[in-house]
Amino acid sequence: xxxxxESGGGVVQPGxxxxxxxxxxxxxxxxxxxxxxxxxxxxxLQWVALIWxxxxxxxxxxxxxxxxTISRDxxxxxxxxxxxxxxVEDTAAYYCARDRRGMGRAAxxxxxxGTLVTVSS
Amino acid sequence: xxxxxxxPSSLSASVGDRVTITCQASQDIxxxxxxxQQKSGKAPKLLIYDASNLETGVPLRFSGSGSGTDFTFTISxxxxxxFATYYCQQYESRELSFGGGxxxxx
Numbered sequence: 001x002x003x004x005x006e007s008g009g010g011v012v013q014p015g016x017x018x019x020x021x022x023x024x025x026x027x028x029x030x031x032x033x034x035x036x037x038x039x040x041x042x043x044x045l046q047w048v049a050l051i052w053x054x055x056x057x058x059x060x061x062x063x064x065x066x067x068x069t070i071s072r073d074x075x076x077x078x079x080x081x082x083x084x085x086x087x088v089e090d091t092a093a094y095y096c097a098r099d100r101r102g103m104g105r106a107a108x109x110x111x112x113x114g115t116l117v118t119v120s121s
Numbered sequence: 122x123x124x125x126x127x128x129p130s131s132l133s134a135s136v137g138d139r140v141t142i143t144c145q146a147s148q149d150i151x152x153x154x155x156x157x158q159q160k161s162g163k164a165p166k167l168l169i170y171d172a173s174n175l176e177t178g179v180p181l182r183f184s185g186s187g188s189g190t191d192f193t194f195t196i197s198x199x200x201x202x203x204f205a206t207y208y209c210q211q212y213e214s215r216e217l218s219f220g221g222g223x224x225x226x227x
Contacts, residue, residue, distance in 0.1 A: 035217070037165075045157075045165065045208055047217035059215045062122070095164055104215040107155045109176070111164035 002026040002110045004096050009115030012086055020081040022096030022112055030054065030074040033099035035108060036081045038092035038117075048094070051079060053102035064090075086119045093117075123147055123211050127220030134225065140196040142223045144187075144209035152188045153213040159222075160205045168207075169194065201227055 008020040022034070036048040049070040050059040058070050069082040079096055093114040100106035124147040134140050144154065152172040157165040167176045169185035172192060182197045196203055204227045209220040 037217075044222040045159075045210075045219040047210075047219065050215055050217070061216065097165075100170070104217075105153070105212045107167050107170035107176075107212070108157075108165075108210070109167050109170075111166070113164055 004112035006112045006115040009117045011118045017084045022079045024077045029077040033104045034079040035097045037095045040092040050104045125220040131224040138199045142194040144192040146190045150211045150213035155210045156194045157208045158205045
């Protein structure tokens, strides 16, 4: 069965960096695009980033552009989110999710359980 | 950026009621719309894709309709396990966007 397991969350000071990982299993990872979606405490869902199945293209929300980098290692079935220059408003649960297609523009049909990032001094 | 406006933001209904949620896009998104259910403390779950297609395994009481800018999500007969927050999401653009959510209270 499809599984997505995130890790790497924690408490970090403003301005510092953190890298999240999402390990996939149960499907052919290099056929699917992958997203990161976040949810601040008590708030709604906010899309963060998309990476194509082969890593050749990335897309970002304006709020994270230039600070966050999405990448993937298809040999390890893993997608990453490198977060730099973190702000208090980046505090959220971060979910990785599978895109039903390789290049985005489809449903997010499987989600991980999320990893919590808290940015606080 | 495409803005998604969802209403109402919350509603209270009884078991057996018909529940309808609307979602409006700031521009034409054809049928590039999905609906998700999120229960407290859990990850979202895909219910409806391409505006009106029921995801495998999702009960038939859930349905979606619409195209262009106006979309509707319906629960035909509300069940106790349907207590959750529901989100619409567009994918006309690869920069996805979600509606603000509708919290359904039983």
